[in-house]
Amino acid sequence: MAERMSAFSEPSQSIWRRLDPAAALGRLSESRYWMYLLLVPSAILILAVVLYPTVYGFQLSFRQMRLNRPDLGTGFVGFKHYIYMWSDKVFWLSLRNTAVWVTFAVVIEFALGLVAALALNRNLPGTKIMGVLILLPYFLPNVVAGHMWALLLDPRLGVINDLLVRVGILESYKAWFADPATALGAAILVEAWHGFPFFALLLLAGLKGVPDDLYKAASVDGAGPIRQLRLITLPMLRSVIAAAVILRVIGLVNSPDLLLILTGGGPGQSTQVLSLYAFQKAYKDFNFGYAGALSVVMFILLMLFAWAYVRVSKVNQD
């Protein structure tokens, strides 16, 4: 029966029919629910490795769990961790540092990214290769980025110290990461280097979508480059800017990698941020319950920020 069918059908189809599992899948693909079936493998993965752990993490924040203190058990402790957090000085300090870290990093990265995108968008001869090189830091690993800059800013061997002394800005070499007054600033510099290409990338793509006619009309009306930037470019880029800022804020709040490598939160707690504090509570102290509570609070704050930011940028658009 099957043979006779294949004899009548297209040659290409008969090849398919002979491979049994493929044929079965092919028949399955004609089902009404094929579009949902296509989602099943990825949905299973996401349920197993994202949603289930996240729910588990929320639940963990109400439980006692210290891997190095099994004697304490893993019972429910209600809001104990959250109440403790309220009086935890390091928590408030890391909240403040997170705000400083994210705000300054995003502002600097946006400014550098915008300048780079505007310059690249003029498409002057020979600038294409610079466009590629400018994007490179974004794709480099945090571990290498961190150590490269640690070497550049080293208190004894750092070439940046040497250059600054030669130019006369500094009198003597400075231990940037050992001084609580400069550690966060130095870390923000490294983060800006690592993250501004992301803004350059998105803003450049956004600039390509702004019609040239607008600029021509504006220059006929006598608007200079600065006014064109303020009245045409920035308004036209608004949705790209909104998307880029929100993605970057999420990235910065969530990932402690760079600070973990550069300073480990020190000296003192001067570069401690929420994500790093939560990670260290889990990785060093094995206090999973409290680390869970810290990350839940961070997640809720981030969600609130995202919601408020989207609302404000929508209101501005209308």
Added chain:
Amino acid sequence: MITTSRRARLAWNIATYAVLITLTVFCIFPLVWTFLTSLKHEADIVTQTIQYIPTRITFDNYVAIWTQSGFPTLVMNSFVVTATTVLLCLITGTLAAYSFSRFHYRGRSALMLGYLVIRMFPAVLMIIPLFILMRGVGLLDSRLGLALAYTSFLLPLFVWMLKGFFDAAPKELESAARIDGCTRLGAMVRIVLPLARNGLVATSVFVAIAAWNEFLFALMLTTSQGSRTWPVGLQLMVGEFQLPWGVLAAGGIISIIPVMILFAIVQRTMVHGITAGAVKG
């Protein structure tokens, strides 16, 4: 009038070049310096006055990192984890991206948004439960476990990026194949996937670079040489052995070479894929 505008133009061009050259130097100077450091003898690195151009070149640092530490094992582990992650994303993500790109059905946009929101979950919030879960099922400190963890945050990116490339592939050829009797699956495998080939490669490379570079999950979820990846290994070497700067620099250069090669090859398509979603949406 014309001369002033021409002069203004020239001034802007000079400013543009100045800005771009400054930014390029800012971007690649750390890399160049690390490369130079990796070629210096340790005695020329730890000096009273800094040596800008190495007076003598040595490859000892490269030999040292490659032979005197577990670095080859670390690189191998990273390679296996990266390949597994890409494979998992390719198998599951391609199907999902195809579904989102080619079908319109109830709940589609909600599901797509759901895939995106997952990216907002803090890594720390997932790492702790993943640690406990993976310990429970014996995947802690395994390369498969780490790859599964990476898939969790890379799969949504993969799906969104690839959907953009699928959207760009013309639908007419697919319809023609369907009329000729191809099944939906046949049309996808034989028509759409080859058409979106560059997009598939670029999206895979993007995921591969992210997996290769990842540090935080690897630090938490691996505990031994058997599954530890290079970023964790390098970081631990710095802490434990007071790794000399030259050797550390050599290790860094070795580990970013694959990234730079892949980036150079698919840079254009990848950049296109990353920006498409954000600019449209």
